[in-house]
Amino acid sequence: MYIGLASGFRLERESEYGTPEQNAAVATIVEAVRREGDDALLRYTASFDKVELTPERLRVTQEEIQAAYGFVEQDFLVALRQAAANIRAFHEKQKRNSWMDVSPDGTMLGMVIRPLRRVGLYVPGGKAAYPSSVLMNAIPAKVAGVPEIAMVTPPATGGREGIDPYILVAAAEAGVTEIYRVGGAQAVAALAYGTASIPAVDKICGPGNIYVALAKRAVFGAVDIDSIAGPSEIAVLADDSADPRYVAADMLSQAEHDEMASAVLVTPSEKLAREVEAELKRQVALLPRREIAEKSLEQYGAILLVDDVNAGVDVINKLAPEHLEVMTEDPLELLGRIETAGAIFLGPYSSEPVGDYFAGPNHILPTNGTARFSSPLNVDDFLKKSSLIRYSKEALLRDASGIATLARHEGLEGHARAVEIRLEGGESQ
Amino acid sequence: MYIGLASGFRLERESEYGTPEQNAAVATIVEAVRREGDDALLRYTASFDKVELTPERLRVTQEEIQAAYGFVEQDFLVALRQAAANIRAFHEKQKRNSWMDVSPDGTMLGMVIRPLRRVGLYVPGGKAAYPSSVLMNAIPAKVAGVPEIAMVTPPATGGREGIDPYILVAAAEAGVTEIYRVGGAQAVAALAYGTASIPAVDKICGPGNIYVALAKRAVFGAVDIDSIAGPSEIAVLADDSADPRYVAADMLSQAEHDEMASAVLVTPSEKLAREVEAELKRQVALLPRREIAEKSLEQYGAILLVDDVNAGVDVINKLAPEHLEVMTEDPLELLGRIETAGAIFLGPYSSEPVGDYFAGPNHILPTNGTARFSSPLNVDDFLKKSSLIRYSKEALLRDASGIATLARHEGLEGHARAVEIRLEGGESQ
Numbered sequence: 001m002y003i004g005l006a007s008g009f010r011l012e013r014e015s016e017y018g019t020p021e022q023n024a025a026v027a028t029i030v031e032a033v034r035r036e037g038d039d040a041l042l043r044y045t046a047s048f049d050k051v052e053l054t055p056e057r058l059r060v061t062q063e064e065i066q067a068a069y070g071f072v073e074q075d076f077l078v079a080l081r082q083a084a085a086n087i088r089a090f091h092e093k094q095k096r097n098s099w100m101d102v103s104p105d106g107t108m109l110g111m112v113i114r115p116l117r118r119v120g121l122y123v124p125g126g127k128a129a130y131p132s133s134v135l136m137n138a139i140p141a142k143v144a145g146v147p148e149i150a151m152v153t154p155p156a157t158g159g160r161e162g163i164d165p166y167i168l169v170a171a172a173e174a175g176v177t178e179i180y181r182v183g184g185a186q187a188v189a190a191l192a193y194g195t196a197s198i199p200a201v202d203k204i205c206g207p208g209n210i211y212v213a214l215a216k217r218a219v220f221g222a223v224d225i226d227s228i229a230g231p232s233e234i235a236v237l238a239d240d241s242a243d244p245r246y247v248a249a250d251m252l253s254q255a256e257h258d259e260m261a262s263a264v265l266v267t268p269s270e271k272l273a274r275e276v277e278a279e280l281k282r283q284v285a286l287l288p289r290r291e292i293a294e295k296s297l298e299q300y301g302a303i304l305l306v307d308d309v310n311a312g313v314d315v316i317n318k319l320a321p322e323h324l325e326v327m328t329e330d331p332l333e334l335l336g337r338i339e340t341a342g343a344i345f346l347g348p349y350s351s352e353p354v355g356d357y358f359a360g361p362n363h364i365l366p367t368n369g370t371a372r373f374s375s376p377l378n379v380d381d382f383l384k385k386s387s388l389i390r391y392s393k394e395a396l397l398r399d400a401s402g403i404a405t406l407a408r409h410e411g412l413e414g415h416a417r418a419v420e421i422r423l424e425g426g427e428s429q
Numbered sequence: 430m431y432i433g434l435a436s437g438f439r440l441e442r443e444s445e446y447g448t449p450e451q452n453a454a455v456a457t458i459v460e461a462v463r464r465e466g467d468d469a470l471l472r473y474t475a476s477f478d479k480v481e482l483t484p485e486r487l488r489v490t491q492e493e494i495q496a497a498y499g500f501v502e503q504d505f506l507v508a509l510r511q512a513a514a515n516i517r518a519f520h521e522k523q524k525r526n527s528w529m530d531v532s533p534d535g536t537m538l539g540m541v542i543r544p545l546r547r548v549g550l551y552v553p554g555g556k557a558a559y560p561s562s563v564l565m566n567a568i569p570a571k572v573a574g575v576p577e578i579a580m581v582t583p584p585a586t587g588g589r590e591g592i593d594p595y596i597l598v599a600a601a602e603a604g605v606t607e608i609y610r611v612g613g614a615q616a617v618a619a620l621a622y623g624t625a626s627i628p629a630v631d632k633i634c635g636p637g638n639i640y641v642a643l644a645k646r647a648v649f650g651a652v653d654i655d656s657i658a659g660p661s662e663i664a665v666l667a668d669d670s671a672d673p674r675y676v677a678a679d680m681l682s683q684a685e686h687d688e689m690a691s692a693v694l695v696t697p698s699e700k701l702a703r704e705v706e707a708e709l710k711r712q713v714a715l716l717p718r719r720e721i722a723e724k725s726l727e728q729y730g731a732i733l734l735v736d737d738v739n740a741g742v743d744v745i746n747k748l749a750p751e752h753l754e755v756m757t758e759d760p761l762e763l764l765g766r767i768e769t770a771g772a773i774f775l776g777p778y779s780s781e782p783v784g785d786y787f788a789g790p791n792h793i794l795p796t797n798g799t800a801r802f803s804s805p806l807n808v809d810d811f812l813k814k815s816s817l818i819r820y821s822k823e824a825l826l827r828d829a830s831g832i833a834t835l836a837r838h839e840g841l842e843g844h845a846r847a848v849e850i851r852l853e854g855g856e857s858q
Contacts (some may be wrong), residue, residue: 075830076834076838079830079832079835082828090530090538093528094540099522101519107788109519109788109789109790111807112764112767112773114768116801116802117768130839131835131838131839132835202801202802203802224799224803245850246847246851249843249846249850250847252843252846252847253847255843256841256842256843257841283846287842287843287846288840289840289841289842331819335541335817338541339546340813341815342815343815343817344541344817345818345819345820346537346817346818346819347819347820349820349822349824349851351820351825351847351848351851352844352847353832353836353844353847354818354825354848355816356836356844357831357832357836357844358828358832359536359538359828360538361538361540361816361818370650370653371815373545373632373652373813374813375812375813375814375815376814376816378540378814380809384769384801384802384803384804385804385807386770386771386772386773386800386804386805387772387773387791387794387805388764388772389772389773389774389783389790390760390775390779391774391778391779391780391788392778393778395778396780396783401508402511402512402787403508403782403786403787405508406505406509406561406786407785407786409560409595410560410561412682412685412686413685413716414678414681414682414685414718414722415682415685415781415782415785417712417716418675418681418682418780418781418782419780419782419783421674421675421678422778
């Protein structure tokens with residue numbers, strides 16, 4: 001862990017572009033599914049997941065989803081439903097109306113805003129199957145009004161066709177409309193190009209391993225994709241008023257995710273810095289995921305000393321962290337100067353897991369400094385806009401010479417004539 | 430040109446990914462500028478543009494911009510200013526406020542919406558230097574509140590350092606804050622990674638040749654980029670009420686852009702189909718860019734016959750055209766069913782050049798079927814959002830067990846403890 005002046009610290013983790021072998025493997029799989037459809041999809045599922053399926057067994061049935069409800073604990077279901085309700089309520093506030101502007105001369109200009117028609121959601125299998133991520137991906141699409149949300153997730157390996165029941169329940173609660181038991185690059189290709197069993201989508205979202213990430217890159221253009229998520233990050237901006245136990249616990253809640261995760265404290269208080277360091281040592285020793293958290297802190301953890309909280313904000317704006325907690329005397333005083341962070345948590349009770357699971361804002365956030373230009377997953381990501389232009393004859397008469405002047409300057413005579421032909425003939429018939 | 434049933438037509442143009450040689454050349458240039466900064470930038474400018482510059486001469490001076498105003502014609506300036514005012518007014522309506530939701534328990538949830546800090550705009554040189562594109566790219570960024578908009582554009586080749594005065598005037602009118610006389614992949618790399626003379630930006634927009642497009646792809650991730658524009662497209666949905674002269678003129682206004690451009694008429698009227706075919710022949714013969722327009726029509730033009738206008742809308746939704754004109758008896762009757770088009774022009778007086786130059790909506794639109802999931806360039810493209818979460822102690826007490834339940838289910842004990850540590854200690858001090 002780096003402890004010292006902020007000027008001496010740089011957080012650098014390379015983005016994952018895969019090895020040439022991985023890229024070649026993904027290109028082969030994507031092309032095979034594109035050409036052969038279900039045949040290739042089932043062949044790769046048999047080969048990678050050791051599960052032999054027929055096209056009829058690709059889609060998870062309503063009965064299987066019902067059975068999953070019988071399996072999950074009541075307290076899980078209650079918590080999941082409350083989280084889903086909170087996420088839905090927050091994202092409802094992001095919705096937008098189509099709008100128009102009408103003029104007395106009969107001109108109408110506006111934007112028509114509509115949901116995407118069909119979205120695909122990738123959900124990893126095994127230990128990385130997080131019900132919370134299903135909610136965070138699917139609910140914004142549902143709120144946007146996307147009528148078809150198709151989820152893919154690998155079957156349990158070793159011949160068992162089952163899907164984690166917690167994932168099935170989360171999908172049903174979130175409003176997913178179809179679930180397919182396929183995973184890997186082959187599932188991404190199926191969503192992008194469509195097969196006889198899985199119709200093509202317009203956008204693919206959701207996390208996955210390196211093969212899934214490379215497949216998403218490979219199909220981008222044919223469909224839209226969400227961002228490729230990097231390892232998780234937290235920065236805590238705190239002064240003497242902060243409780244070092246809280247700061248340390250929140251840093252560890254990131255560090256336990258992944259050895260590549262980063263947890264950084266930015267503070268003007270040497271006292272807090274010492275106390276947090278001690279607390280990190282004490283608390284990390286008690287964590288089940290101690291080894292991961294220790295490696296993360298060692299490689300990418302830092303305690304950065306700054307002159308004052310304002311200098312701390314400058315450091316934060318350069319870091320552009322995925323999560324930022326502000327535990328200072330008066331967090332609102334600083335908010336206006338905080339320019340770049342995926343999510344901002346204010347005050348001592350806004351622990352980051354509150355946002356990961358429950359409060360309502362999305363936990364899918366820009367990583368690796370991309371908060372400089374990217375945003376949390378939100379309803380806009382599932383909407384498309386069309387400009388709307390209705391000109392009247394009166395308006396066209398008024399603007400024709402300006403349009404023709406600009407068109408002719410750019411050497412586009414046909415553009416000028418398309419306007420002028422309407423001036424000669426009077427009515428359109 | 431294909432004339433016949435819609436079912437027999439497919440518009441397929443491959444996206445430009447460049448040759449391996451072009452990709453390798455771009456990778457070399459980008460890496461050199463990243464490592465060597467201005468030195469490499471000036472070296473490539475000398476080599477490709479045959480212009481020897483010093484770092485001090487990279488930036489276009491205020492005097493040069495003033496001189497450009499003395500050069501352009503008054504009618505051009507008047508038209509440009511009116512177009513800029515219309516574009517500004519339309520994009521002002523796209524602006525969004527940060528918002529929050531406060532609860533009686535002291536919880537605050539919201540989104541902070543801010544402009545990007547610094548944006549780069551590429552403007553091609555030579556014949557592809559379109560003042561209208563400068564307005565369409567720069568004004569949405571300006572309206573979003575981006576404080577720094579840096580334009581790059583190649584100097585006139587052959588030792589002359591000059592920039593097209595019309596481009597300089599358009600940049601000044603649009604609110605560009607800095608202009609640099611560099612182009613090509615080297616200019617894109619300079620914007621992405623920064624040099625001593627050109628500070629790095631957060632996002633790069635604007636059209637360019639294949640080297641510029643490949644360079645944008647190469648730096649994507651380090652910075653954001655806009656979409657890589659494909660060749661232009663228009664589809665006209667028209668019935669017997671349409672004037673065949675207008676339909677043909679508008680189709681030609683696309684076809685004259687580029688041999689790769691596509692112009693398609695979709696109609697239930699055999700009479701209109703015949704008349705438009707004849708008008709296309711008549712009008713194209715009179716165009717200065719006749720050869721380009723003829724090639725475009727021959728390769729990618731079509732007149733598609735459908736059973737009725739509703740069937741025509743289905744064809745349009747599959748085509749997902751960049752521009753759509755609706756010249757039917759009652760265009761508003763169809764609008765609700767038109768799902769995918771970059772810009773929609775309603776009625777006989779809404780000729781596409783109206784939108785290209787003047788009405789106010791953006792002319793940078795999704796091409797190549799990407800209207801299925803992409804939108805016209807708009808103010809949102811220059812904004813970034815941060816989630817805002819302020820939990821109160823009361824809210825945390827209420828939600829702690831739900832958060833801990835979900836966290837423990839996902840095997841993230843540290844997340845549960847970060848919440849629970851706040852329950853034990855009472856006040857934060």
